[in-house]
Amino acid sequence: MSAQGVKKVVIAGGGTAGWCAAAALSRLLGPVLDITLIESADIGIIGVGEATIPTVRAFHHLLSVDEQAFMRETDATFKLGIGFENWAREGDQYFHSFGTIGKSPWMGHFYNIWLEGRSRGIGGSLDDYSLETKAAKAGKFQIHKNLPINYAYHFDAVMYGKYLRKLSESGGVKRHEGEIKSVQQQAETGFITSVTLASGEVISGDLFIDCTGFRGLLIEETLHTGYEDWTHWLRTDRAVAVQTQPAGPPLPYTKSIAHADGWRWRIPLQSRVGNGLIYASAHLSDEDAEARLMASLDAPAVNTPRLIKYRTGRRKQIWNKNCVAVGLASGFIEPLESTSIHLFQKSVLDLVQNFPFFGINDTLVAHYNRLAQQEIEYARDFVILHYKLTERSDSAFWRENAGMDVPDSLKERIELFQESGLAFQGPGELFRTDSWAQVMLGQRLEPKGWHRLGALMNEGELNQVFAGLKSTIDDTVAKMLPQDAFLKQYCPTAVV
Ligand SMILES: Cc1cc2nc3c(=O)[nH]c(=O)nc-3n(C[C@H](O)[C@H](O)[C@H](O)COP(=O)(O)OP(=O)(O)OC[C@H]3O[C@@H](n4cnc5c(N)ncnc54)[C@H](O)[C@@H]3O)c2cc1C
Known part of the structure; x- marks a missing residue:
């Protein structure tokens, strides 16, 4: 492909994706790169990505983000999971928490023990065994070193962009305001050589990161990469x-x-x-x-x-020639499980790990694209699961969802859980076994059987396990602060 090394990176677009890419590249690889970001105030940003999942904390940690400053400046709150209402049936409620459920031995996950208990009429609700669920329902949140709580954030997407811009500019990123009017390519290879702004200014680069949103100005309008449409599985648009x-x-x-x-x-x-x-x-x-x-x-x-x-789907190659699409330009899954920000932060970190310092080659590009495809397909399956497992028949929309054919990868998972009670986290997969189990059970997918590790205990022992776990969680939650009290002392909003 190109033996030319990559030093000059041009990021097209300054939405959340553009500034995340700029912040990560400048904070992690700044000294060896020359990074420019172009954004257009006239075009604006989507600006509605406000809920995240816990991986955002790992991203922030790598960038040395100060949590309290970031939360103050983005009007942020804590997120312990998602409360679903009316999904399997009208009137139903279930919680997908970010934490672990109960305590799992190596043989199998705790939810199997809970299923065994439930079959004997003991154990109560699965929610009783999640610290995050119980704290969420009590409106509580606190961070201290003896509290193993898993969380993410809700934040103002526009303020988050500004916060990341500050990080990026302090890391040496050069920002250009202006609309990209044309894109120049090398005649022979089709590689992008430069972009021209409305002002006539020409900005050249070795690697172009397309963060221009759904349109994909470089990856699609210029390179015609193609889009795999998933609307037949995820019908909202x-x-x-x-x-x-x-x-x-x-x-x-x-x-x-x-x-x-x-x-x-x-x-x-x-x-x-x-x-x-x-x-x-x-x-x-x-x-x-x-x-x-x-x-x-x-x-x-x-x-x-x-x-x-929007149109749900994925760009057929998120890295094509010398262009990597990040954010909405790379594809989109509706925000049911708040996966978008995670997906592009992951793809930026993958780029940092696989950066083409010594040139772009087909093997590297194929490797990167495989990583991205696996990541988004896992997330896609998890989101489809919520729709497929509905029992609602009160509208054509829900009837279509219940009756649809799902990807084979998801079909197998549903069958595995239904037949054997087995949920699992695939290699490198984002959502953990407990996430799959909570949603499957919450959506009323009833397993015919389960791992009988609970049956290795007699009823007295089972009761003891359940009671011990419950009381530890209840005592912990009782001592936690209401979230608003904690926010006021930890990171009061800068919004007046
Ligand atoms: C309804 C909805 C709800 C969502 N909720 C969530 C959520 O809760 N959690 C989550 O993780 N994600 C969510 N998302 C996804 C999230 O909003 C996006 O992933 C995120 O905002 C990233 O957008 P972006 O930066 O890729 O694109 P955009 O925000 O569209 O930014 C595009 C940028 O490109 C620039 N640009 C475009 N064309 C040109 C040009 N010709 N010249 C110069 N600049 C140009 C624009 O100026 C802008 O800066 C949601 C998305 C939608 C649609």
């Missing part, structure tokens, strides 16, 4: 989003509430709440979606509702 005043102290979790044609989110920040309705335009008009969202609000809106269109 629009969102309408609005912010409201807080109706009370912020909850330390995201709410995902299913409606007849999709679902809606509720994401609490310190000074406001993000709300959005996700829907399939084949079943619901934009006007009705907005009316449905506005009718569901529990506090006055503070801005005007905004419509966002």
